[in-house]
Amino acid sequence: MEKVEIQRNGELLLGEFDDVIVVGVDIQNDFCEGGSLAIPDGASIVPKFNGIAKWVKLNNGTVILTRDWHPEKTTHFDQWPVHCVSGSRGAEFTPGIDPGMADLILSKGMGSTEDAYSGFQGRSADNQTLSDVIKQRGSKRVALLICGLATDYCVKSTALDAISNTDGNVEVIAVVDAMKAVSEDTGNIALSQMQQKGIHLVTSADILSEKVLSVHRKVVSPDALVSPEAEDKLEDISYDLDYYKLTMSNFAFEFEPDTEVTLTFHNRGNQRLMDYVGIGNLQSLFDSIQRRGFSHEELSYIRGLRNSRGNNIFSDAYLEYLANTPLPKVNVRYDPEIDDVVIDTAGIWAITSFWETIIMSRVNEMYFQGYMRVI
Ligand SMILES: [Zn+2]
Numbered sequence: 021m022e023k024v025e026i027q028r029n030g031e032l033l034l035g036e037f038d039d040v041i042v043v044g045v046d047i048q049n050d051f052c053e054g055g056s057l058a059i060p061d062g063a064s065i066v067p068k069f070n071g072i073a074k075w076v077k078l079n080n081g082t083v084i085l086t087r088d089w090h091p092e093k094t095t096h097f098d099q100w101p102v103h104c105v106s107g108s109r110g111a112e113f114t115p116g117i118d119p120g121m122a123d124l125i126l127s128k129g130m131g132s133t134e135d136a137y138s139g140f141q142g143r144s145a146d147n148q149t150l151s152d153v154i155k156q157r158g159s160k161r162v163a164l165l166i167c168g169l170a171t172d173y174c175v176k177s178t179a180l181d182a183i184s185n186t187d188g189n190v191e192v193i194a195v196v197d198a199m200k201a202v203s204e205d206t207g208n209i210a211l212s213q214m215q216q217k218g219i220h221l222v223t224s225a226d227i228l229s230e231k232v233l234s235v236h237r238k239v240v241s242p243d244a245l246v247s248p249e250a251e252d253k254l255e256d257i258s259y260d261l262d263y264y265k266l267t268m269s270n271f272a273f274e275f276e277p278d279t280e281v282t283l284t285f286h287n288r289g290n291q292r293l294m295d296y297v298g299i300g301n302l303q304s305l306f307d308s309i310q311r312r313g314f315s316h317e318e319l320s321y322i323r324g325l326r327n328s329r330g331n332n333i334f335s336d337a338y339l340e341y342l343a344n345t346p347l348p349k350v351n352v353r354y355d356p357e358i359d360d361v362v363i364d365t366a367g368i369w370a371i372t373s374f375w376e377t378i379i380m381s382r383v384n385e386m387y388f389q390g391y392m393r394v395i
Pocket of ligand 1: 090096104129135231
């Protein structure tokens with residue numbers, strides 16, 4: 021298995037999935053600083069894991085937490101210091117991990133002779149296992165993301181078990197910066213063992229930027245981009261056309277025909293846009309608008325606009341330009357620096373300027389749709 025190369029500008033590395041599940045392995049106090057089996061910088065993965073979990077929720081996926089949940093006396097403690105005794109402070113999830121966001125919590129190592137490193141050995145309060153959850157997906161293509169503590173023990177066991185417990189429709193993906201190892205050496209060995217078994221090693225930024233995979237949106241607001249019929253309705257530019265934009269574009273066409281502009285959009289609100297808007301959804305929306313360009317109806321509407329003296333405002337040459345000039349490509353990407361979406365586009369001013377209102381209005385619309393879905 022060669023090293024995974026993320027194609028920055030090409031096709032998705034692993035393609036589109038029907039469903040996504042993230043497993044956060046043992047992110048518990050005893051495995052973090054101050055705990056009885058502390059992993060160096062263990063708690064530092066919490067924000068990375070939460071970012072992934074939010075993305076999974078946005079994609080209507082499933083968040084699963086596993087926890088070591090040992091009895092006070094167990095042969096497991098012949099090998100290890102006492103840790104994660106059920107109900108103790110050390111067994112609690114690390115601050116920042118909200119158990120309420122989990123669809124399922126799997127407890128493991130509850131027997132008096134049971135080690136249970138793997139999340140596949142865990143059971144929920146209603147006796148479900150990780151295998152049950154995956155089997156419920158049937159033949160759907162499932163992305164199984166693995167994060168947590170520690171890379172060289174329970175994370176490794178869980179990831180390797182995922183390979184032996186699932187069929188070809190499940191891709192196992194290790195999110196390497198959302199996990200920590202007891203030691204760097206054994207951590208790296210564990211990662212290469214995982215890779216040899218066909219587990220993909222990616223970073224959380226790779227996941228959030230949706231360059232590795234996208235998830236077919238199951239429950240989508242009225243913008244059901246998944247259906248071509250619905251996409252047709254969306255591609256209307258006229259929805260975003262305003263008179264001011266047209267006169268500005270016309271001015272650029274007449275007087276600055278060679279001027280190029282770059283438009284970059286950052287979210288300046290308090291909310292992280294990515295918690296509400298899928299990058300893949302935004303990209304396909306803008307691609308669909310770009311593919312269509314101005315429709316016949318839109319061009320006739322513009323042609324029909326008249327000034328107070330009854331003359332046409334826009335010349336035939338300008339209309340011809342709009343009819344024959346494609347809108348430039350818009351790129352939607354994840355910027356790890358700001359931990360949010362950045363949207364940019366560049367091209368000749370007269371045509372590129374149309375994107376400004378289109379992008380603003382569509383992002384706002386999708387934000388509110390996502391917001392209504394998330395809250
Ligand atoms: Zn244990």
